[in-house]
Amino acid sequence: MLAKGQTVIQLFEEWVPKHITAMPDDKIGLQLGSLQKEISGVLTALDVTEAVVEEAIRIGANLIIAHHAIIFRPLAHLQTDTPAGRLYEKLIKHDIAVYIAHTNLDVAFGGVNDMLAAALGIEVSGHLEDVHTEKLKKLVVFVPESHHEQVLTALFRAGAGWIGNYSHCSFNIAGTGTFLPQEGTNPFVGEPGKLEKVQEVRVETVVPESAERRVVQAMLKAHPYEEVAYDLYPIDLKGRTMGIGRIGKLAEATTLEQFAGHVKTALDVPAVRVVGDLRRDVRKVAVLGGSGGRYVRHAQFAGADVLVTGDIDYHTAHDAVAAGMAIVDAGHNIEKVMKQGVADVLRAKLQERGYTTPVEASTVSTEVFHFL
Incomplete structure (x- = not known):
């Protein structure tokens, strides 16, 4: 028995409430299409690109649950000869709905930041900000x-x-x-x-x-x-x-250089940028998916030796060095961990209720940077 769209999202929001934990003005919820239909398949994705939409069409999914919004601000027009317009047109023509879970998925117990912590082997003891x-x-x-x-x-x-x-x-x-x-x-x-x-x-x-x-x-x-x-x-x-972000300890102390290598392997990224003395010991680790520059001080105040995050700018890196804080910038795309994590949780919830709607994690890479 296939589940209706409203049922799929109701089960998802039992885990990730839509408005209670989302940051103000975050663009979440149903952004395109309708949930008033049977869901032939769900595709979980980090970003909704044309390649991801083609993947949804290929596997017969008519609902995409993604982390990053496809509509960030009010639309002035919907011209189908623009990149965004072509994307919306393809989604509408193939009756594919797009639902976004962003900071509410970051904050949720078992959400993005818990997934990242688990992948890195961090025993979580708290978060960075209530x-x-x-x-x-x-x-x-x-x-x-x-x-x-x-x-x-x-x-x-x-x-x-x-x-x-x-x-x-x-x-x-x-x-x-x-x-x-x-x-x-x-x-x-x-x-x-x-x-x-x-x-x-x-x-x-x-x-x-x-x-x-x-x-x-x-x-x-x-x-x-x-x-x-x-x-x-x-x-x-x-x-x-x-709260946002997670903090906890590794099973045993290691050097910053060794830990950076572990991050690269565990989170499946081609490269990481490291801020701090590579020989220093690290044991207590903070992790925050996405752009974590403004949480460097939160991590340091919480007693972390190193913060794992993405999108650290030059001046924030200098400030961290001066404060004696280490950073491993593994890129924004580390949030891709949510694709399989969300698929597993949602699939289990649907099966528990007797629904046969398939849920698949996107295999499309949406990393926009090339590392040479």
Whole structure:
């Protein structure tokens, strides 16, 4: 069974919420086409170029999920004899939708920066800058004993029950529920006009505000009652804090020169630029996909020996040397790690729900630089 476009994106946004963690004015979400259709295939890509679109056509994908936007600013015109116009025309003619996940994918747990850290063998302990702290709510629902586990499983699967790094958190108290079905009702237990007493379980759990709608819908679907008794209210307890960049330690110290070679191999890049004394020891590493020049001080303040990022300019490099900070500039294209990472996560989510929509990672290189 193929998934609808809205379903694909709903599952994706369970992992990467669209607006909660994205930077202000970031160009994310559906940029071209429609999601009101069956998705014959999904192609994950770093950039949307003509070669990537040709790849999507070749494999039969009608949805591209990319990291970098194809529309950065309002269009003054749509002339199909320009490079951008030709690209949009080809996408529209072949009914291919383009959905963008940028800084929200950078920030997300398991997103671009976690993928980069994993590829480099960094044991992550934090991030470089806070972006968002989840607000939590307390959900209380009364469930007949016969459906207790069913409802609990649905709640956890929808994203409830997280406190810090602990999942499946809940409190369950057995008791007696009473209700009197009125005329015109169709009760799961009992009959209209007769007071019923049922052995129920009071379930309490926490719900991230971003998952509230999804959790409530899952609860209502799993619950057997015609009218579900539940409460949802805000609490002072804070949820997980999400942030940009990652910092952590390598399994063992190495020299900057050796580490730079490791970055080159692990991230599959033809060359890296290195700032700092090649003989210095490095153990604590910060990593930030994309252009990380403005986060050099964040990395140093966090105690990093070296920052792995891209697009470092000449003067920022000089400032880093003066401050005693090392940098490995592996280029902006290291974010290509998201292609396979996103494909794997989305494919698993679709298969878990019984969908057969194929998800493939683009094999097209969108690196624009040649290294001679």
